[in-house]
Amino acid sequence: MPAGWVVSYKREQVVKIGFLVVALVGFGLASRSAGAEVTLQLHSPLIWSNEAAILEVTVKNPAPRTGRPRLPAVSDFKVVSLDGPSTQYEIINGRKSMFYKYHYQLVPLGGTTGEFTIGPVTVPVRGDKNLRSGTTVLRVYRKPKEAVLFDCKVLPPGGPVGAPFRVEYTIYFAGERGKRDDGFFSFGSQANPLGPRRLDLPILKQSNVRVNPIALLENVDVIPVRLPNSNNARVLVQESFATKDGDYGYKTLVFGFEVTPLTTGAIEVGGASVDMELFTGKTAIRRGLFGRRQEVAVPSVFTARTGPVTYQVQALPEEGRPPGFTGAVGSYRVSVTASPAEVAAFDPITLDIRVSGKGLLEALKPAAWSEIDSLTRDFQVSTDVDSGKVEGGARVFTQVLRPRSETVTAIPPVPFPFYDPTRKEYRVAYSEAVPITVRAVKTVGADAAIRSTQSTQRPVSVAPSIISHHIGIGANFQSIGEARPPVNPRKQVVSVTLATVLILPPLLFVLLIALLRFRGRDASHHKKSQALGKALAALAARPDALHLSHACEGYFRDRLELPPGEVTPVDLSAALTRQGVPPELQTSAVHLLERIHAGKFGGGQEATGALVTETQAALQELERCLRG
Amino acid sequence: MSTRLGGSGFWLTLGVCAAGLLGGVPVTHAADAARSAFQHGLDLFDQARDYAAENVSEHEEIGRRYGLAAESFATASAEGAASTEVFTNAANSYYFAGKLGEAVLYYLRALSVDPANTRAREALDHVRSGLPIQRPSGGTGTSIARSLFFWHHGLTFRMRLASFFMLFPLTFVFFAASLFRRRPFLMLGLFCLVPALALLGSIVVEAVSGSAAKKGVILVQVEGRKGDGLTYSPSHSRPFPPGTEVTIERSRSAREAAPRHNNAWVLVRLVDGSDSWVPERALERVLP
Numbered sequence: 001m002p003a004g005w006v007v008s009y010k011r012e013q014v015v016k017i018g019f020l021v022v023a024l025v026g027f028g029l030a031s032r033s034a035g036a037e038v039t040l041q042l043h044s045p046l047i048w049s050n051e052a053a054i055l056e057v058t059v060k061n062p063a064p065r066t067g068r069p070r071l072p073a074v075s076d077f078k079v080v081s082l083d084g085p086s087t088q089y090e091i092i093n094g095r096k097s098m099f100y101k102y103h104y105q106l107v108p109l110g111g112t113t114g115e116f117t118i119g120p121v122t123v124p125v126r127g128d129k130n131l132r133s134g135t136t137v138l139r140v141y142r143k144p145k146e147a148v149l150f151d152c153k154v155l156p157p158g159g160p161v162g163a164p165f166r167v168e169y170t171i172y173f174a175g176e177r178g179k180r181d182d183g184f185f186s187f188g189s190q191a192n193p194l195g196p197r198r199l200d201l202p203i204l205k206q207s208n209v210r211v212n213p214i215a216l217l218e219n220v221d222v223i224p225v226r227l228p229n230s231n232n233a234r235v236l237v238q239e240s241f242a243t244k245d246g247d248y249g250y251k252t253l254v255f256g257f258e259v260t261p262l263t264t265g266a267i268e269v270g271g272a273s274v275d276m277e278l279f280t281g282k283t284a285i286r287r288g289l290f291g292r293r294q295e296v297a298v299p300s301v302f303t304a305r306t307g308p309v310t311y312q313v314q315a316l317p318e319e320g321r322p323p324g325f326t327g328a329v330g331s332y333r334v335s336v337t338a339s340p341a342e343v344a345a346f347d348p349i350t351l352d353i354r355v356s357g358k359g360l361l362e363a364l365k366p367a368a369w370s371e372i373d374s375l376t377r378d379f380q381v382s383t384d385v386d387s388g389k390v391e392g393g394a395r396v397f398t399q400v401l402r403p404r405s406e407t408v409t410a411i412p413p414v415p416f417p418f419y420d421p422t423r424k425e426y427r428v429a430y431s432e433a434v435p436i437t438v439r440a441v442k443t444v445g446a447d448a449a450i451r452s453t454q455s456t457q458r459p460v461s462v463a464p465s466i467i468s469h470h471i472g473i474g475a476n477f478q479s480i481g482e483a484r485p486p487v488n489p490r491k492q493v494v495s496v497t498l499a500t501v502l503i504l505p506p507l508l509f510v511l512l513i514a515l516l517r518f519r520g521r522d523a524s525h526h527k528k529s530q531a532l533g534k535a536l537a538a539l540a541a542r543p544d545a546l547h548l549s550h551a552c553e554g555y556f557r558d559r560l561e562l563p564p565g566e567v568t569p570v571d572l573s574a575a576l577t578r579q580g581v582p583p584e585l586q587t588s589a590v591h592l593l594e595r596i597h598a599g600k601f602g603g604g605q606e607a608t609g610a611l612v613t614e615t616q617a618a619l620q621e622l623e624r625c626l627r628g
Numbered sequence: 629m630s631t632r633l634g635g636s637g638f639w640l641t642l643g644v645c646a647a648g649l650l651g652g653v654p655v656t657h658a659a660d661a662a663r664s665a666f667q668h669g670l671d672l673f674d675q676a677r678d679y680a681a682e683n684v685s686e687h688e689e690i691g692r693r694y695g696l697a698a699e700s701f702a703t704a705s706a707e708g709a710a711s712t713e714v715f716t717n718a719a720n721s722y723y724f725a726g727k728l729g730e731a732v733l734y735y736l737r738a739l740s741v742d743p744a745n746t747r748a749r750e751a752l753d754h755v756r757s758g759l760p761i762q763r764p765s766g767g768t769g770t771s772i773a774r775s776l777f778f779w780h781h782g783l784t785f786r787m788r789l790a791s792f793f794m795l796f797p798l799t800f801v802f803f804a805a806s807l808f809r810r811r812p813f814l815m816l817g818l819f820c821l822v823p824a825l826a827l828l829g830s831i832v833v834e835a836v837s838g839s840a841a842k843k844g845v846i847l848v849q850v851e852g853r854k855g856d857g858l859t860y861s862p863s864h865s866r867p868f869p870p871g872t873e874v875t876i877e878r879s880r881s882a883r884e885a886a887p888r889h890n891n892a893w894v895l896v897r898l899v900d901g902s903d904s905w906v907p908e909r910a911l912e913r914v915l916p
Contacts, residue, residue, distance in 0.1 A: 207849050207867050229861050326685045368685035383684055473723055473754060474716075474747035476673060480666045480704070481711030486740035486915055489785050493835035501793050502828075505800035512804050 036061045038069065038123050038133035045136070046241035048143035048174075048249060052107045057121050057133070059085070059100040065126035069102055069133075072119065076112040080105040106138065113140045113247050141241075141249025146175035148276045149244070150304035154269050158312035162329020162360060163421030164260045165311060167203055167269050168216055171276070171304070172242065172250035178277030178299025197301065198275040202268060203257060204230040209267060210260040210360060217254055261313040262363055270309035276302050316419050320426045324367040328418035330359020336414045336431040344439045345408075346380070349401045353431070355416055356394035364388065366397040367416050374415070375401070378408045406440040531558035532623045539616060545608045548615060549600040552593065555619055559626065569593050581625055592618050662709035666717075669700030673721055680724075687726075694725035702734075712742035719748065723755060729847035729870030731755055736843065736873070736914045743784035759871055763899045779823075780830040788827050795824035843914040844896065846872040850911075852904030856893035863904040873899055874911060 036059065043054040057069045071079055084102030091097070106118070119135035149172040159165055204211060204227070213236045215222045220238040227233050235255045242252045261267055277299035284298045316329070337352045355364060366388060370381040379401040388397040401411065413430035420427050492498065535555035538547060553567040560575040569590045576586040592615060599608055676693035683689065698721030705714045719734035732755055738748040756762070774781050779788065802817030851867045853860040874896035892908040 205851060205862070205867075232865070324685060326687070365687075370684055383681060473720055473751045476670060476717045476720055477713035477747075478670065479713060480663055480709050481713030483708055483710045484712075484741050485710075486737070487743060487785055488740075488841060488915065489831065489835040490841070492785070492789060493831055497793075498789075501796055505797045509800045509803055512807065516807060 036063060036066075036125075036131055038121055038131045040119050040121060040133050040136045042118070042136055042138055044241075046139045046141065046249060047108075049108050049111045049113050049140050050143055052105045053138050053140075054082075055104045055106055055118060055136075057084075057102040057104065057123075059102075059123055059131065061098055062100050062123075063125045063128055065128075066100070066131075067124040067126070069121045069123045071104060071121055074106065074116060074118060076109050077116065078107040078109055080107065108140050111142070113142050115139050139241075139249075141243060142247050144174045144245070144248040144250065146278045146280045146300075146302070148173045148274065148278065148302035148304040149250070150272060150274050150306045152270050152272055152306040152309045154309055154311045158314060159261075160316050160329065160419060160421050160424075161261055161264050161313050162316075162327075162363075162419065164258050166214070166256055167259055167311075168256040169201070169254070169272060169306070170242070171253040171274055172244055173253075173276055173278060173302075174248075174250050175278035175280065178279055197277060198229065199227055199235075199272075200274070201227070201230055201233075201235075201272045202270075203259060203272075204233045206267060208261065208263040208265075210262065212258045212260075214256050214258050216256045259311070260360060261311070262360065264313045264315045267311045267313060268308065269311055270306045273303065273305040276304070278302055322415075322417040322426050322428050324369060324372050324415060325417040325419075325426065326365040326367055328355075328359065328364055328367070328416070329421060330357060330418060331420050331422065331427075332357035332359060332416055332418050332429050334414060334416040334429045334431045336411065336434055338411055338434045338436060341435070342437040342439070343403065345404065345406050346402050349403070349411070349436065351399045351401060351411070351414065351434075353397045353399055353414055353416070354391075354394040355388075355397070355429075357429075359418070361390050361393075361395045364395045366399070369399055369414065372415055374412045378404055379411070380404060403436070403438045406438045408436065408438045410435045527558045528561070531555050532619060534558070535619055536616060539612050543609065543612045545596075545599045545611075548608060548612055549596050552596055552615055552619070556593075559623070567593070569597075579626060581622070585622065585625055589618060589622055659708060662704045662707035662714075665700050665704035665707060666709060666714060669697050669704060669717060669721070672697035672700055673717070676721075676724070690724075691726045694721050695727065697721040698725055698727070698730065705737075710737075710741065712738045712745045712748065715741065716745060716748045716751070719751065723751070727870065728755060728759075729845055729872075732871040732873060733845040733847070733912055733914065736845065740914055743786060755871060756873075759869060760866065761868070761872055761898050761900050764901065777830070779826060780833070785831070785834055788830055792824055792827040792831060795820050795827065799824055841913070841915050842876045844874050844876050844894075844911040845914065846870060846874060846906065846911045848910050850906050852896075852906050853893075854905065856895070856905045860905065864902070868898075868904075868906070874906075876911075876913070877903065 039058045039060070041056045041058070043056065047053045055071075057071075059066060059069070068085075073079075082103040082105055085100035088099040088101060089096065090099065116138045117135050118138055119133050121133040123131040123133075125131060151170045151172065153168045153170075155166045155168065203209065211233070213224075213234050215236045215238060217238045217240055220240060222236045222238055225235050225237050227235060235257075237253050237255045240252045240254055241249060243249050259267075259269075279297050280300045282298045282300060283295050285293055286296050287293055316327070332355050335354045335356075337354075339350050339352070343349055353366075355361070366386075369375055370383045372381075375381050382400040382402075384400070386398050388395045390396075399414075411434040413433050416429045416431075418427060418429065419425075532555060535551045538551035538554070541547075556562060556567045556572055556575070557564065560572075560579060562571060562575055572593055573586060573590050576589060581589075595611060596615065599611055672693065676690060676697055679686075679693055680690045698718050701714055701718035701721060705711075705718065715734045715738035719731045719738060722728075722734060723731035732752065735748045735752040735755065738745050739752065742748075783791070799817050799820040802813045802820060806813035806817060846868050847870055849867050849869055852863040854863045876894050877897050878895040893905050894908045894911070895903060895905050896911070897903050
């Protein structure tokens with residue numbers, strides 16, 4: 001390793017260490033230069049007479065030789081030092097602060113109650129001026145028996161519709177709140193962190209009000225809690241302390257709502273109830289996670305209910321009601337935009353009227369602008385106004401106006417009348433006037449109209465770009481119609497008519513098939529009976545060899561039920577044997593058939609004539625035999 | 629004389645008198661009363677409309693006047709004019725009176741009498757579109773099913789029934805003809821049989837599933853509960869507004885209820901398929 005490099009390395013180290021020392025010294029000086037002070041803080045400024053208060057004494061940026069705080073004696077209290085000092089550091093924006101914290105327990109003696117001033121606390125600093133704190137106040141109340149009380153207040157007791165009022169609920173309880181600890185597997189429990197097992201608030205179920213949760217106490221932490229049995233509504237709960245029934249002190253849970261009534265009449269606010277668990281000293285033996293039996297405190301359930309509290313919603317006063325008022329309550333502003341700004345007389349101008357301010361925007365109805373003289377003097381005001389929509393903190397209504405003449409130069413301020421519950425009077429908000437330009441409408445005489453009609457181009461049929469189907473309330477029927485029973489599908493299906501339609505056609509079809517089958521068997525018999533007549537008729541009609549053969553074979557097929565096709569002498573012999581025909585008659589019939597076949601294929605008209613006669617006689621003989 | 633009275637003339641005279649006393653006179657009177665109430669309802673409706681045009685801001689009075697017209701139409705229907713026209717007019721009047729529950733009820737009654745009443749159908753669709761509980765639109769599967777079974781969804785029950793009455797016997801006429809001449813009657817019979825069976829299935833499905841006797845409408849805003857009593861927690865996040873259509877699944881009679889609660893509760897199914905218990909007095913059945 002070269003010597004120069006070692007020298008260079010050592011020099012860098014020295015410079016770095018020097019900077020570090022300077023920084024630490026500077027930081028230490030800075031911290032010493034910050035002002036030291038002593039403060040007092042009670043963990044709870046309100047306690048019961050049978051419990052101790054915890055006082056925290058904090059010495060900020062103590063000097064190196066700072067001693068322990070010295071508490072002045074507090075009459076009727078025993079002061080016990082718990083621990084300290086514990087050291088804390090704080091760095092905010094690069095500024096370091098150090099704290100010494102001491103804790104003391106203040107135990108009321110002999111059930112004392114009242115208001116007590118704690119302090120000032122002195123902290124000795126050797127070689128310097130002692131530090132001195134301010135004072136703090138501790139209130140001690142008598143503890144009532146474990147109980148839960150529930151109270152409800154309405155402020156004010158009545159008011160006009162649309163004017164908000166406050167509902168304040170206070171749960172008073174004395175005792176330690178039970179925790180919904182079901183043991184090792186209680187991680188997923190949705191227990192209310194404040195203690196109430198059940199909180200039922202009827203005001204949250206009223207449909208004719210709008211309810212907003214509010215915090216009632218200033219400078220007190222707010223804990224939002226959802227109520228699963230009240231549509232998951234939210235309440236903002238604050239913890240406090242209050243006296244009731246003399247010097248009895250109760251811990252309290254306070255919450256409230258700002259309620260806006262939408263209809264007139266009485267609103268029942270009371271009837272709220274709460275279930276709370278408090279430890280009353282009751283214990284039970286339970287097995288722990290590893291099977292060990294242990295005695296645990298078991299809370300008891302207390303139920304409290306508020307009395308009946310009614311808020312009377314009054315109707316708005318008739319006196320002083322401005323024209324066009326449609327029930328708006330609150331405090332509103334109105335602005336208007338008009339489109340188009342340049343029109344011919346009697347052409348429509350669409351106004352977008354934006355109403356904003358404090359009040360129930362969603363329940364706001366359009367003012368009756370068609371009843372406002374300042375508008376109707378120069379404009380035709382349509383009575384067809386939409387119900388409006390809420391857009392960005394305002395309710396927007398659309399109103400159509402038509403200027404009556406070209407002399408109109410502006411849309412006058414559009415009024416929006418409302419009832420102001422704060423001032424308890426009707427007021428009217430006005431928009432700015434909107435300048436417009438109205439052109440005169442050119443009027444023509446009858447002649448000009450005719451000429452213009454002649455010169456008019458033929459209209460061009462243009463298909464509409466969009467065909468929309470509108471639904472809505474149709475007109476009334478002008479005729480009374482015909483009274484008919486309602487269509488009840490079940491009745492119609494379970495009916496004789498449907499059963500008839502369902503059963504009768506297949507039944508008739510089956511009957512028809514049966515009939516045809518029956519008639520089919522009869523036809524065979526019929527064919528047999530008609531066989532001889534048919535054959536003789538055929539022989540008489542066409543007495544040639546070919547037709548003789550056909551007639552004779554036809555007779556044998558029909559009468560002896562032979563299959564279709566040519567009848568051979570062998571087939572005939574077998575069939576006649578089956579029918580029990582005497583052998584000599586069989587022989588003559590077979591021989592006759594052979595001769596007919598020979599005549600058919602050999603020709604000869606003379607022979608055919610004799611053969612026909614012989615055949616007729618033979619068939620008649622055979623028929624007699626078969627029938628016999 | 630007595631012989632003649634005891635003959636056919638006597639019985640004829642007695643029958644005519646009995647018919648007149650028992651049926652004829654009251655029917656005529658009821659028809660007149662219904663017609664009179666209907667005409668009165670039309671007049672009241674026109675008056676309410678004129679009043680509304682002149683006094684836009686008088687919502688309460690406008691509602692009251694339309695309400696009178698609605699009651700007159702309802703009277704006409706109660707007097708025997710239970711026609712789809714009267715029900716529709718009553719529903720229109722209730723709608724303009726701001727009573728959506730009664731409006732929906734009477735539109736449903738109008739459609740129960742005549743499902744082809746497009747005026748009532750469109751108005752009911754319009755009112756339904758403003759209610760918070762909507763029938764689920766369904767996905768692609770539902771859309772495909774609706775396309776495949778178009779006759780079930782697109783035709784009214786009466787039309788399907790009439791078509792079935794025509795097609796089913798015609799099928800067997802063709803089959804019968806096919807016994808004598810196979811072509812083309814057998815094919816025609818099969819062509820008729822397939823749609824006839826499809827229509828029969830559709831009719832039976834509707835009869836089994838959608839009995840109008842179980843339909844009801846909630847007339848007053850009411851909080852649905854998870855059980856048949858106020859002690860049960862609410863079943864839905866908000867109360868049911870008037871006009872909510874329900875199907876009555878099960879009812880608990882007042883006698884079954886605890887003696888101090890003189891209410892009957894019914895288990896209903898909403899159009900979105902969810903169930904809830906509501907007091908029976910809060911709803912009215914479509915078919916009374």
